Amino acid sequence: MAYPRALNRLVEVLCRFPGIGPKTAQRLSFFLLDCSREEVVAIARAMVEAKDKLDYCQICGSLAESGFCSYCSDGGRDRSLLCVIQEPRDVLVIERTGQYRGLYHVLHGVLSPLDGIGPEELRFEQLERRIADNHINEVIIATNPNVEGDATAGYLARMLKPQGVRVTRIAFGLPVGGDLEYADDLTLSRALDGRRDM
Amino acid sequence: MAYPRALNRLVEVLCRFPGIGPKTAQRLSFFLLDCSREEVVAIARAMVEAKDKLDYCQICGSLAESGFCSYCSDGGRDRSLLCVIQEPRDVLVIERTGQYRGLYHVLHGVLSPLDGIGPEELRFEQLERRIADNHINEVIIATNPNVEGDATAGYLARMLKPQGVRVTRIAFGLPVGGDLEYADDLTLSRALDGRRDM
Numbered sequence: 001m002a003y004p005r006a007l008n009r010l011v012e013v014l015c016r017f018p019g020i021g022p023k024t025a026q027r028l029s030f031f032l033l034d035c036s037r038e039e040v041v042a043i044a045r046a047m048v049e050a051k052d053k054l055d056y057c058q059i060c061g062s063l064a065e066s067g068f069c070s071y072c073s074d075g076g077r078d079r080s081l082l083c084v085i086q087e088p089r090d091v092l093v094i095e096r097t098g099q100y101r102g103l104y105h106v107l108h109g110v111l112s113p114l115d116g117i118g119p120e121e122l123r124f125e126q127l128e129r130r131i132a133d134n135h136i137n138e139v140i141i142a143t144n145p146n147v148e149g150d151a152t153a154g155y156l157a158r159m160l161k162p163q164g165v166r167v168t169r170i171a172f173g174l175p176v177g178g179d180l181e182y183a184d185d186l187t188l189s190r191a192l193d194g195r196r197d198m
Numbered sequence: 199m200a201y202p203r204a205l206n207r208l209v210e211v212l213c214r215f216p217g218i219g220p221k222t223a224q225r226l227s228f229f230l231l232d233c234s235r236e237e238v239v240a241i242a243r244a245m246v247e248a249k250d251k252l253d254y255c256q257i258c259g260s261l262a263e264s265g266f267c268s269y270c271s272d273g274g275r276d277r278s279l280l281c282v283i284q285e286p287r288d289v290l291v292i293e294r295t296g297q298y299r300g301l302y303h304v305l306h307g308v309l310s311p312l313d314g315i316g317p318e319e320l321r322f323e324q325l326e327r328r329i330a331d332n333h334i335n336e337v338i339i340a341t342n343p344n345v346e347g348d349a350t351a352g353y354l355a356r357m358l359k360p361q362g363v364r365v366t367r368i369a370f371g372l373p374v375g376g377d378l379e380y381a382d383d384l385t386l387s388r389a390l391d392g393r394r395d396m
Contacts, residue, residue, distance in 0.1 A: 003290060004263040010248040013241045017226050028215050030287055032245055033252055033261070040249040043211045044242035047230055050208040051238040054231055063231070065202040089228050092201065 007033075056088065059130070061106035061123050063088045071103055078102045080137040084127065084156065086110055086144060094142065102140075105130065110148040111155060122152075124159065131163050138166040145172050145190075205231075254286070257328070259304035259321050261286045269301055276300045278335040282325065282354065284308055284342060292340065300338075303328065308341055308350040320350075322357065329361050336364040343370050343388075 003011075007029060014025035032040055056062065057069035064070075071077055071091070081102025083094060086109060094100050107122045119125075131139070141156055143149035157167045173191035174183055183191070201209075205227060212223035230238055254260065255267035262268075269275055269289070279300025281292060284307060292298050305320045329337070339354055341347035355365045371389035372381055381389070 004252055004261055004268075006244075006248045006251040006263060007261060010244045013244040016237075016241070018229050019222070019225070024217070026287065027217070029248065030285070031216050032249060033286075035249070037246075037249055039214075040245055043214070044245045046204075046208045046211040047238055047242045048235075050204045050227065051230060051233070051235055053204040054202055063202055063205060065204065070202075087228070088231075089224065 056106070056108075060104045061088070061108060061126070062091045062104050069104075076101075080135055081140070082127075082130070082136055082138070083140045083142055085142050086149070086152075090142065105139075107143070107152070110143055110152040112148050119155070124156070127156075128159065128163070131160060131165055136165055138168060140168050140170060142170045254304070254306075258302045259286070259306060259324070260289045260302050267302075274299075278333055279338070280325075280328070280334055280336070281338045281340055283340050284347070284350075288340065303337075305341070305350070308346040309353060310346050317353070322354070325354075326357065326361070329358060329363050334363055336366060338366050338368060340368045 010029045010032070011022060011025045014020055014028050015022055017025075020028070032043075035043075053065055054063055055065075055067075057064040057072055058067055059072045060069060062069045062071065064072075078101045082105050083100060083102055084105045084107060085091065085094065086107055088106050088108075091104055091106070094104075105123065105127050107124070107127075109117055109122050111117060111119065111122070127139075130136070139156075139160055141153040143152045153169050157169075160167050171194055172187065173194050174180065174187065180188075208227045208230070209220060209223045212218055212226050213220055215223075218226070230241075233241075251263055252261055253263075253265075255262040255270055256265055257270040258267060260267045260269065262270075276299045280303050281298060281300055282303045282305060283289065283292065284305055286304050286306075289302055289304070292302075303321065303325050305322070305325075307315055307320050309315060309317065309320070325337075328334070337354075337358055339351040341350045351367050355367075358365050369392050370385065371392050372378065372385065378386075
């Protein structure tokens with residue numbers, strides 16, 4: 001590359017972002033060079049500040065600005081209901097439904113033996129302890145509907161049921177507003193499996 | 199958004215990048231929060247350092263780390279030949295051919311009356327002065343092959359020819375390795391216009 005060193009360095013670090021290759025990194029770099037110094041500093045500062053201010057909730061593992069997240073600190077939530085999710089960002093997805101009033105438990109991943117991720121790498125032990133120490137009626141497992149997500153759900157069900165808690169899995173089936181014609185086979189067979197009496 | 203403030207702020211600043219919407223900004227934000235503090239600081243620092251260290255060459259307007267770019271400072275280049283390009287990044291594109299040994303002149307844009315970009319907003323005057331003050335045989339115009347790029351090339355040709363310099367435009371035609379069947383009409387008609395004796 002015949003680019004100045006500082007530019008090469010910038011392209012290189014921007015390439016670390018997921019989904020950003022050398023071409024996009026180069027485009028973003030030139031955008032930054034066209035910004036005023038104040039704007040570049042504002043972006044850089046927002047990155048470091050977010051990292052400094054945000055941490056994971058000591059109870060549920062979702063994002064928190066001060067030790068405990070807004071859900072675990074909220075007295076109005078149903079404390080007997082836990083929703084187990086893969087990533088902190090999934091909290092917002094569930095919250096958007098406006099339907100869930102329980103608490104969360106973020107695993108920070110799913111079981112993936114090929115990547116060396118076993119039960120010890122995830123927040124399984126904290127979940128067991130939470131259920132042992134608190135009065136929890138039901139654990140809803142909302143890991144993603146794929147091989148790893150399903151395997152993790154199955155593992156958790158076997159692990160938690162002996163504790164006497166009800167373990168459920170969110171339903172899979174046809175998306176609302178979708179068309180039968182365009183549904184893939186797997187979704188359709190799950191929709192058939194999960195059929196309900198009317 | 200039920201996200202902590204520092205995260206909202208980060209998503210917001212990352213959305214300023216071209217081609218990055220709220221969804222991608224959120225994904226990048228969560229990636230940053232998963233990084234170590236050192237990594238985040240390294241990325242932030244590379245951005246500010248690039249902005250601080252890099253500037254545009256005082257002669258040709260391409261990227262430079264110290265007043266003059268590596269091409270303008272290179273005694274081995276052909277100083278009688280100028281290649282006019284739109285953006286600093288285009289320098290590398292031309293350099294990659296390994297065929298060009300002249301100098302560059304970066305316009306930092308093209309004429310675009312609808313966006314309020316006229317000759318005063320681009321580095322036209324500097325180009326005129328460069329040609330007047332130096333012994334330049336030929337100016338190759340390599341703006342993009344689209345309406346604005348062609349209009350800018352035409353404007354420059356009319357402006358520079360009275361100075362007695364040869365003004366050329368890079369050739370447009372079928373891409374090497376391409377297939378006639380898949381060429382669009384405009385490219386094909388340009389390839390016919392630009393035909394050469396064999």
